[in-house]
Amino acid sequence: MDIVLGVFDTFLFDRFYATILPGAAFPSAGNATAPIIERKPIELDSVSEYFGWQPSEYAHASRLERDNDVRLLLSLFLITWLFGYVIYFTFATFSYVFIFDKDTFKHPKFLKNQMRQEIVQSMVSMPVMAVFTAPLFYAEVKGYSKLYMDAEKYGMWYIIAQFPIFLMFTDCGIYWIHRALHHPTIYKHLHKPHHKWIMPTPYASHAFHPFDGFAQSVPYHVFPFILPLHKFSYLILFTFINIWTVMIHDGEYVANSPIINGAACHTMHHLYFNYNYGQFTTLWDRLGGSYRKPNMELFYRETKMNSKEWQKQVKEMEDIVQEVEGDDSFREYAAAPVEDKKTK
Incomplete structure (x- = not known):
C-alpha cells in the first residue's frame, strides 16, 4: 500500500x-x-x-x-474509501453494460428499484469499511507486514507461487468467515442485508453491511502479516479480488466447473442461502458438506430465463427463506413471474 x-x-x-x-x-x-x-x-x-x-x-x-501518523491514517482512509468507489463503479458498470443478462429484471424475485438499493447500500457501507481497513494498511506502511520489494529476496519461484498460495489461504479463511456469518445469531444482524438480493446484479458485489464486508476482507489483510508477498503482486491481487467479486454477481454462467466457484455457484448461494460459501473454489464447500452443484438449466439460454425454471427456483427459495429468515417482508419485488409460451 x-x-x-x-x-x-x-x-x-x-x-x-x-x-x-x-x-x-x-x-x-x-x-x-x-x-x-x-x-x-x-x-x-x-x-x-x-x-x-x-x-x-x-x-x-x-x-x-x-x-505524520494522523496524515497517514487519513490518507489511507481516503484512498480506501474513494478509490474503492472508483474500482466498484468501473468494474460493476462494465459488467452491467457488457455482460449482465438484462432478462434478470423479469425474474419474479428481482426487487423493485433493486440496482438503486444495491448502489446505495454499497456507497453507505464502503466508508465505514474503510475506517476499519485503514489501520491495517497503516501497519503495512509502517513496516509491520512481510510485504517486500526485492524480487530476488525469496526467488522467482516464490513470485509465481505466492499467487496460488494467497488464493488458497484466503479461500479457506473466507469460507469459514462466510459460513459463520450464516449462523442464526449473526446472520440477522450482519449478513442478511447482502442476501436481500436474491437475483443480484454486478452492483450487489459490494452491497454488504459494513461489518460483514470488512469481516470477509480480513483474510486478504492477514495474509501479508503471516507470509511474504511482493508489493506489486499485492496490488494485482487486490484488483483481481474486486473484479472477481463483481464477476460472481454478474449472472453470466460461463464456468460450469466442479472446481471454480463462479457466478453459477454463487447464484445458488443467493437463491438457496446455505450452500456454496467459498470465494474462489468449491474445495472447502465440498470438505464442509455445503457444496451444491449449479442447476444445469442455468447454462442454457433457452432454459435459464423461462417461467418453468423460475417457478422451481421460487418455490424452493421461499421454503428456505421461511427456515432462515422467518419471513420475506423486507423485500419488495418488482413484478410477477413472466409467462414463457414455450413452457405452456
Missing part, C-alpha cells in the same frame, strides 16, 4: 495537505514573499525509486509531513 500512498502523495495529497494546513513556506501565488526555509530531503520511497517521480514543491509545505 505504500506504493499507492506514494503516488497519491506525489500527485494529490502533498498539495491537498499544503492547502488545508499550510506550513510557514507554503508555495502559492499569493505567498510570493514567504520566507525561504531549508527543507529536509525526502527519503527515497517506492514512487521516486521505481518510477522516477520526484516529490513536488508541496511535499514539505504542510504542517502534516508525509510520515
